[in-house]
Amino acid sequence: MKLICANFKMNLLKNDIINYLNTINEKIPKENVVFFPNELYISYFKDKNYLVGSQNIAHLEHGSLTGETSVLELKEFGISYTIIGHSERREFFNDNKYISKKVELALKNNIKIVLCVGETFEEYNKNQTFEVIKKELNEALSNNINYLNNTNLIIAYEPIWAIGTSKIPTNECIENTISFIKDYLKTEFNLDIKVLYGGSVNNQNIATLEMIKNIDGYLVGGASLDANNFLTLIDNIKN
Numbered sequence: 001m002k003l004i005c006a007n008f009k010m011n012l013l014k015n016d017i018i019n020y021l022n023t024i025n026e027k028i029p030k031e032n033v034v035f036f037p038n039e040l041y042i043s044y045f046k047d048k049n050y051l052v053g054s055q056n057i058a059h060l061e062h063g064s065l066t067g068e069t070s071v072l073e074l075k076e077f078g079i080s081y082t083i084i085g086h087s088e089r090r091e092f093f094n095d096n097k098y099i100s101k102k103v104e105l106a107l108k109n110n111i112k113i114v115l116c117v118g119e120t121f122e123e124y125n126k127n128q129t130f131e132v133i134k135k136e137l138n139e140a141l142s143n144n145i146n147y148l149n150n151t152n153l154i155i156a157y158e159p160i161w162a163i164g165t166s167k168i169p170t171n172e173c174i175e176n177t178i179s180f181i182k183d184y185l186k187t188e189f190n191l192d193i194k195v196l197y198g199g200s201v202n203n204q205n206i207a208t209l210e211m212i213k214n215i216d217g218y219l220v221g222g223a224s225l226d227a228n229n230f231l232t233l234i235d236n237i238k239n
């Protein structure tokens with residue numbers, strides 16, 4: 001069954017969330033769709049028994065980290081997933097430095113990780129995609145190999161240049177990159193891991209993306225923000 005993750009980022013206010021939940025009104029499957037709203041609204045989704053995750057966790061379990069939220073605090077509100085290493089966090093919050101520690105804390109607390117990896121447009125043009133991803137995987141996983149298994153880690157391949165731009169790589173390119181990630185995780189870490197694609201997934205391109213054979217699901221940003229739009233997207237995804 002494909003995994004579909006809805007990353008709301010810093011969008012939708014309280015009333016929008018209430019309306020969203022009324023619109024989806026139990027029409028969204030509860031076993032393979034995960035919502036990542038702003039953490040203030042995690043409980044709204046949890047109360048309706050949807051799968052829910054956080055967009056980030058702090059790199060410490062508790063302590064003096066003003067403005068951050070610990071995995072322990074998020075767990076109390078019912079998250080079962082967390083995104084780690086989103087390019088926006090890598091760019092604006094210096095997350096590269098903390099990814100290994102965040103992965104460790106999520107794994108120790110039985111929270112499934114959606115680990116984002118992907119290249120800039122410049123790196124893509126220089127054919128450095130695999131090199132960049134390899135480095136990101138090593139940085140996140142090398143110190144955590146003892147805790148990893150085939151189900152507590154999911155990789156999201158998100159080319160940075162495809163996020164919010166309506167530009168996406170060709171199917172061939174996505175398929176090759178997903179194969180590379182799966183092969184690398186198998187040979188280096190002995191893991192069989194699901195790989196999602198993220199970056200401008202929408203109702204216009206989903207039929208094309210669905211032709212990719214090795215894709216295990218999607219990490220959706222903008223196209224998940226409107227409930228009806230997201231319902232249509234889910235209907236267009238074959239399991």
Ligand code: 13P
Binds near residue numbers: 086165220
């Ligand atoms: P968009 O779907 O808006 O391009 O965002 C992708 C993303 O960053 C999901 O995490």
